Amino acid sequence: MNILEQICADKRAEIAERKKSQTLEELQSTFTDRGKRPDFVDALRATPMGLIAEVKRKSPSAGLIREPFSPSEIAKAYEANGASAVSCLMDHKYFGGGAADFSEVRHAIELPMLYKEFVVDSWQIAHAKTMGASAVLLIVGALMDAELSAFIEEVRALELQPLVEVHDRVEMQRAIDAGSDCIGINNRNLKTFVTTLDTTFELAAMAPMGCTLVSESGIRTPEDVVQLKEAGAHAILVGESLLREDDPGKAAADLLSRIH
Template identity: 35%
Template sequence: MANILDEIVEQTVADLKKRKRKVTYNDLGNMDLFEKPSKNFKGALQLDNDVAIIAEIKKASPSKGLIRPDFYPKQIARQYQDGGAAAISVLTDAPAFKGSLEYLEIASKEVDIPLLRKDFIVDPYQVKEAKAYGADAVLLIATITDGHQLQELLHAAKEFELQALVECYSEDDTEYINFDHMDILGVNNRDLRTFGVDLHRGVELLQNAPEDMVLVSESGLSNAEDLQFLFDNDIDAALIGEYFMRQDNPGQAVAELKSEFKNLITQET
């Protein structure tokens, strides 16, 4: 029986065929934002004595439904930057998350910090598409690709001068990952097959990565204690979406979370 992740990927493949007919692979290279120099997503996550926050623009999810009815991506992107986010993740999957590539384009024209396209990427076309709509990095989910396919997507990212955050769910995903060809590893604490969240499982997987890897914890994070847990376990960054999206002012929520975290680690020392 297909799980929600399988259904999302199946829908992605079907939608991709339609998009390719409307906008060809070559057409993407002629779009206005395609020649925009890429910002250093990896560098933005490497902060001294801190956990970098990747704040997410996310309208809905399969498990929670509509998260933010008053959804204005331009305003949210600006608030995130003003609140001190190191980078912004933009969900572009439409069927399951009510995302859009247009949200990515809007954010790209509004802020100066790096942007991550978060989607279910299975084809190099989507990597080039990310570049054409203003992304500086792409999320690549190991569990929906095989070893060869993941390498192909990493090669496409390099070709288009984008960085890649490779996301894992379990130890099985790490068995065929070639760490020599990547330098940002994430673990989604939420299993998209069951939607269960386990922050400790995510950190344990990240700690098995090579020493020079930039490490990102994703999903289920909402307070300063969560950030402190990541900090104490040498995790570089936290990707946080739903918590911020449910606040009246997402950017203010970023600033407050950063301040609360700073107070915690100051007390430690």
């Protein structure tokens, strides 16, 4: 069993337990209390290079990334320094995230937020709506074709944006066939955690006309960002390289400094 398979197996067990205390129907009953969030794709497309800046405590590949860790302060620094959106990790076991972090960030900023999770159940999509997300991550490598198509429809039905994540040519084609209009190319192989920007350079040309393309992971320098823009990326998702800096907000601004 590879890392992604293990995380997804643990996630299914976790969500099964959570559904015992709050059913899908109970979650859905709270939808009427939630206002419409800012549009995710509009925010990414509003600048020459959109930045989805990530709030993440740790990861399986990097270990503990930042300590002390204040989700709201980090997110406010991102917002003040040109981020288009904020991604917040929902997984606790492997990434140290969760609903408390997401809620803290949601109340601290006005930017669109990405519900960054290993989605394996409709319950999580409903949960993203109740948390005030604007977008939901769907990982092609974690889903069968029928699940992927169904989840894309469910996310859109809730007026949220599915960010469909791929890592290779087969997954890219699956995302396209499922009708994805916002595709994230993860430069990190979630089965091995090896990372290279070559993944985006290889797959970007496959993106359909009009599709919003996001390059994710392994982005560390302004030069990286320039190269990714030239390759066709409309936005980048960056976490670890910002969070390791003393001032994540300044690091975000520096990363975008060569894009005009």
